[in-house]
Amino acid sequence: MNFTLLKHEVLATVKLFSIILAVLMLYIISIVYMYNPEMSNTLNKLTETMPELMSAFGMSNIGNTLIEFLSTYLYGFLLLILPLVFIIMSANKLIMGYIDNGSMAYLIATPNTRFKIVFTQAFFLVASIFILLSITTLVAILFSKILFPNELDLSAFLTLNIGLFFLHFAISGYCFFISCSSKDLRTSYAYSTGIPILFYLIQALSNMGGALGKLQYFTIYSLFSPEKLMTQDSSSIWMLGALFLIGMFCYMLAIRVFVKRDLYL
Amino acid sequence: MAIIEVNNLTKKFGDFYSVQNVALQIEKGEVFGFLGPNGAGKSTTIRHLMGFLQPTEGQCFIKGLDCRRSTAEIQKFVGYLPGEIAFIDKMTGQQFIKFIAQMRELNDLTRANELMQFFELNATGLIKKMSKGMKQKLGLICTFMHNPEIVILDEPTSGLDPLIQTKFIDFILAEKEKGTTIFMSSHIIEEIEKTCDRVAILNAGKIVATETIADLKKQKSKKFLIEFQSEQELSRFLGEQLKIKQIGPTQAIIKVQGNVQTLLHTLADYKINDLDIISQSLEDIFMHYYESGGKES
Numbered sequence: 001m002n003f004t005l006l007k008h009e010v011l012a013t014v015k016l017f018s019i020i021l022a023v024l025m026l027y028i029i030s031i032v033y034m035y036n037p038e039m040s041n042t043l044n045k046l047t048e049t050m051p052e053l054m055s056a057f058g059m060s061n062i063g064n065t066l067i068e069f070l071s072t073y074l075y076g077f078l079l080l081i082l083p084l085v086f087i088i089m090s091a092n093k094l095i096m097g098y099i100d101n102g103s104m105a106y107l108i109a110t111p112n113t114r115f116k117i118v119f120t121q122a123f124f125l126v127a128s129i130f131i132l133l134s135i136t137t138l139v140a141i142l143f144s145k146i147l148f149p150n151e152l153d154l155s156a157f158l159t160l161n162i163g164l165f166f167l168h169f170a171i172s173g174y175c176f177f178i179s180c181s182s183k184d185l186r187t188s189y190a191y192s193t194g195i196p197i198l199f200y201l202i203q204a205l206s207n208m209g210g211a212l213g214k215l216q217y218f219t220i221y222s223l224f225s226p227e228k229l230m231t232q233d234s235s236s237i238w239m240l241g242a243l244f245l246i247g248m249f250c251y252m253l254a255i256r257v258f259v260k261r262d263l264y265l
Numbered sequence: 266m267a268i269i270e271v272n273n274l275t276k277k278f279g280d281f282y283s284v285q286n287v288a289l290q291i292e293k294g295e296v297f298g299f300l301g302p303n304g305a306g307k308s309t310t311i312r313h314l315m316g317f318l319q320p321t322e323g324q325c326f327i328k329g330l331d332c333r334r335s336t337a338e339i340q341k342f343v344g345y346l347p348g349e350i351a352f353i354d355k356m357t358g359q360q361f362i363k364f365i366a367q368m369r370e371l372n373d374l375t376r377a378n379e380l381m382q383f384f385e386l387n388a389t390g391l392i393k394k395m396s397k398g399m400k401q402k403l404g405l406i407c408t409f410m411h412n413p414e415i416v417i418l419d420e421p422t423s424g425l426d427p428l429i430q431t432k433f434i435d436f437i438l439a440e441k442e443k444g445t446t447i448f449m450s451s452h453i454i455e456e457i458e459k460t461c462d463r464v465a466i467l468n469a470g471k472i473v474a475t476e477t478i479a480d481l482k483k484q485k486s487k488k489f490l491i492e493f494q495s496e497q498e499l500s501r502f503l504g505e506q507l508k509i510k511q512i513g514p515t516q517a518i519i520k521v522q523g524n525v526q527t528l529l530h531t532l533a534d535y536k537i538n539d540l541d542i543i544s545q546s547l548e549d550i551f552m553h554y555y556e557s558g559g560k561e562s
């Protein structure tokens with residue numbers, strides 16, 4: 001690990017990080033605020049009038065408890081997409097950004113091994129996602145505690161967020177791999193944006209049920225199931241394991257590819 | 266043993282050979298020039314020395330260390346100036362210098378400050394807003410600030426104005442005095458002539474010749490563009506025993522290798538309007554080596 005580089009990345013990313021975090025917090029706070037045990041009925045009616053649309057965004061059964069409410073409104077769309085934006089932008093910048101503009105030459109012309117450079121960047125990406133999700137989790141818990149003491153099932157909520165982190169860990173591994181292995185920044189952006197979005201759309205279609213339900217086997221988002229995580233269903237364990245393995249595999253492959261690849265700097 | 270060694274280096278892109286069987290031996294303390302036209306493979310060779318590329322065949326060694334395997338170790342005593350320099354745009358020049366120094370665990374910035382003064386660079390501004398020449402100077406400072414033993418420069422003077430180019434030549438000579446080994450690529454023969462001990466000439470991925478500068482100068486021919494006062498004068502002149510090429514009704518180019526005395530004596534008999542010296546281009550040098558059998562490699 002190179003701490004000079006790490007510090008540089010922290011400073012260079014703090015703006016994007018803060019923007020994403022601010023938007024997430026705004027939504028989390030307003031959604032917690034919107035929760036009203038009696039009001040769920042109205043929302044349930046809304047779902048009944050347009051079930052396909054609501055279920056596409058994972059909002060099929062709005063539960064009666066606070067955690068079900070949160071999981072419906074935050075963990076089907078916002079907490080999947082906004083961290084993804086952060087991941088895509090950071091992953092591309094951390095490696096391919098330097099290769100594409102040529103400044104990678106200066107980084108690896110210092111007495112630091114390529115492994116050290118790429119490991120630092122990978123560590124930074126994982127750590128920043130972890131911190132992002134930890135803060136949002138804490139904010140959600142805190143705000144729930146203030147507004148609705150004793151309403152939130154803490155252990156279920158934590159499991160849910162651990163699942164979310166593993167999901168983003170896996171996706172960020174994929175994006176980081178693309179960033180390490182592409183030939184230029186445009187290709188890197190295309191693949192690291194295209195594939196996750198495609199997965200998300202497949203997930204949205206499969207949520208509509210029926211024949212489309214089979215599609216769930218073709219998207220990584222199926223490995224993140226808020227219902228199973230909240231009930232701490234046994235199958236959620238192997239889902240977490242699968243996400244973790246995908247992530248580790250991608251990061252390890254990314255590091256290997258970067259260490260070996262030709263660089264035209 | 267040579268301090269920089271390139272053995273039988275070949276790099277293929279698909280079917281295309283970017284460099285082929287390049288071999289170089291550079292001794293400690295030597296200033297070695299690497300001449301070649303655009304696309305000759307100079308940067309490709311240098312990238313192999315920096316460990317950026319995996320050779321298709323062959324190896325490179327710096328101080329006996331394999332460039333591909335001991336890349337980080339080698340960087341401790343090497344300074345590198347990329348051919349296409351790019352920095353982290355959002356930083357100021359000073360921030361970048363400090364950043365690279367920290368990446369090198371270099372705490373002493375006296376040399377960097379000295380160099381900034383020498384090259385007259387004000388590095389307080391954002392790199393994004395710097396001119397090409399300023400960026401080149403910044404690159405040079407980052408290359409030399411840790412007092413490297415060996416320096417690899419890819420077209421160091423591109424973007425510098427003539428005044429700074431001259432300064433750069435003095436700078437290289439001073440570094441040579443200090444015993445630094447310098448390997449630099451260039452398109453410009455004059456620059457190489459003034460600084461280097463030896464030169465390798467590269468064309469289309471192959472080394473055409475490796476010569477000492479003294480030998481290179483001997484090989485070098487001069488060309489004179491002469492404008493005669495009348496067509497009759499020129500046609501009379503065409504009968505002389507010289508390499509003459511007529512290019513206009515009253516103009517001719519004369520190629521002289523070695524001594525110009527004969528030409529000057531001959532010219533004394535003629536009425537001429539003007540005489541120009543055409544500086545020799547890389548192409549002429551190549552033509553020379555081709556004529557003298559550089560092709561067989």
Ligand SMILES: Nc1ncnc2c1ncn2[C@@H]1O[C@H](COP(=O)(O)OP(=O)(O)OP(=O)(O)O)[C@@H](O)[C@H]1O
Pocket residue numbers: 264278282283301302303304305306307308309310348
């Ligand atoms: N990434 C690449 N893929 C394919 N071909 C390449 C690549 N990089 C370089 N080449 C080819 O290799 C050859 C040598 O390129 P190189 O950059 O080494 O030339 P050069 O001597 O440095 O030229 P210049 O004076 O323009 O800097 C060129 O023909 C170039 O097209």
Ligand SMILES: [Mg+2]
Pocket residue numbers: 307308309348419
């Ligand atoms: Mg070049």
